[in-house]
Amino acid sequence: MSNDNKLTWDLESIFPGGTDSPEFAEFRKALDTDIVKAGKSLEDIPRNLDGDAAGKWVAFLLLVQHIMERLDHAFGFTGCLVDQDVTDEKSRVIQVELAAMNARIEALMTGIEELAIKVDDTEWNKLIGHEKLTGVSFFWNELRQNARLRMVPELEKLAAELAVDGYHGWNRMYNKMAGDLQAEFVEDGKSEMLSIGQLANKFSSPDREIRKQAFEKLESTWKSVDGLAAMALNSQAGFRLSLYKNRGWDSALFEPLLNGRLKRETIDAMWEAVATSGEKMADYIKAKTDLLGIDKFRWYDQVAPVSSVEKKISYADAGDFVVKQLTSFSPHLGSFARMVIDRRWIEAEDRAGKAPGGWCTGLPLKNESRIFMTFSGNYQETMTLAHEIGHAYHSWVLHDHDYFARSYPMNLAESASTFNEHLVTDAALEAATDPNDKLALLDNKIQEGFVMFCNLRARFLFDMAFYEERKKGTVAIEKLNELMVSAQKEAFGDILADDGYHPLFWASKLHFFETEVPFYNFPYTFGYLFAGGLYDLAKKEGTAFADPYKALLADTGSMTTEELARKHLDIDLTDVKFWKDAVDRALVDIEPFKKLIKKLG
Ligand SMILES: [Zn+2]
Structure with missing residues (x-):
């Protein structure tokens, strides 16, 4: 048993004194000095590996790594300060200060890319083969490979600079707009103004009228700004496509796959397996709608609770x-x-x-x-x-x-x-022990799979269709709505009623506008199914899997996703079989769920 029930965290052992910590200020100052120093030494090192230049480069790569680690540490600590007290304005100033340091470090990375592109394989491998760099060779090789897939470093630098107020600017504008939106909401005879986030939370209300009202308000509120949302979406997608064209990338999935260290075949195999879950998911929704006494299943019923687990726990x-x-x-x-x-x-x-x-x-x-x-x-x-x-x-x-x-x-x-x-x-x-608790727990569990398989797949299908359409020119609002509804039809099958779609989902879901992470959808489904596969092995092999599990996690930063699965699980992720098993595993709770409903009925 724990003898320390304190619910607050310890930050004092990291830097004493919180936002005003003199140690933390000192730490940031030293970091800043080192970034300046690194910038100066980058100017002096020749862009080749001749003579003593190789040794200088090894020292430089190690210095950049050390700087990044310290910056990460500072970001972590500052994030804690910001969220533990929303009135702490000083911590937000520190965040901006760190973001500026980050931009300067990116310039250092560009210098390394220049070298990486210039030297031949033999020279490069010799550099990366240095004993102090072998542990991070995957990282540096990936940087080199990606640099070769992009435009020349000077052009990439310019593109990144323009993106700050262009590409990412559209995302900021969207977030600002979404943050400012409000709608009048009536509950228990009381009327109040709710934010978009608060409206979305109402979807998990057990009261269907509340869910319905929240959905209608959400649709009408987004309808009032759909022209601006369409402009933001079209503009940022246009920016990406222009950049891709100049890099010679033909698919909108190229960048997300690169970021995910993934092959296209892997994602295709995953979605192919997910598509087979339709019938069973429809079964689950049928049982749930019968239980809830709902005639037609609509968008706002997706996360409706069957009952709540009331028991409190300390x-x-x-x-x-x-x-x-x-x-x-x-x-x-x-x-x-x-x-x-x-x-x-x-x-x-x-x-x-x-x-x-x-x-x-x-x-x-x-x-x-x-x-x-x-x-x-x-x-x-x-x-x-x-x-x-x-x-x-x-x-x-x-x-x-x-x-x-x-x-x-x-x-x-x-x-x-x-x-x-x-x-x-x-x-x-x-x-x-309580069958109602059990039912709620089962529903929570199946529902997670339902969202991963249907909702997230609809987002992916929309993104694919939208980027194809966008290549031809700006996509009008009506067309966006149409693409969204057909993505939902394909992903949900017969589950949603004819009047149960959410045409403006492309506007209301912030993930579509997140410029830092294009295609911010498949990683969720991937992670869910991959973790399910790991859990399955843990159940089969018990504690014998504890060490292999640990070894797999420890390698997640050192190889591609396919290599990781191959090395630690002897699994081919491009093979649909792995995914099919993972999907089926997520569906096993549907039968017990249906049986329990019958028993309770
Ligand atoms: Zn998480």
């Missing part, structure tokens, strides 16, 4: 439950979770003035993480705790590697977190 008990379940699979993972809780790496207090949401950030120089969430005693928050501890564990097992071997693509980022969720969900299901 933070200490939630922590003990999570630790126990994780330990049952891996003592290493379990004792790590215990340490995270006991050493107060978690900010969980339920208080005003905190930012919403849950996340985990690394503090690489200390080999520590911090988890941010709000714990008020709900079941879902126990899951968040397990989820975020998964992220922290992932960082923990990566720490034996040099910094540049520790960054993994988005599609692998949710592996350890979702894995923990699977473990804890199944344990909670087993522990549930």
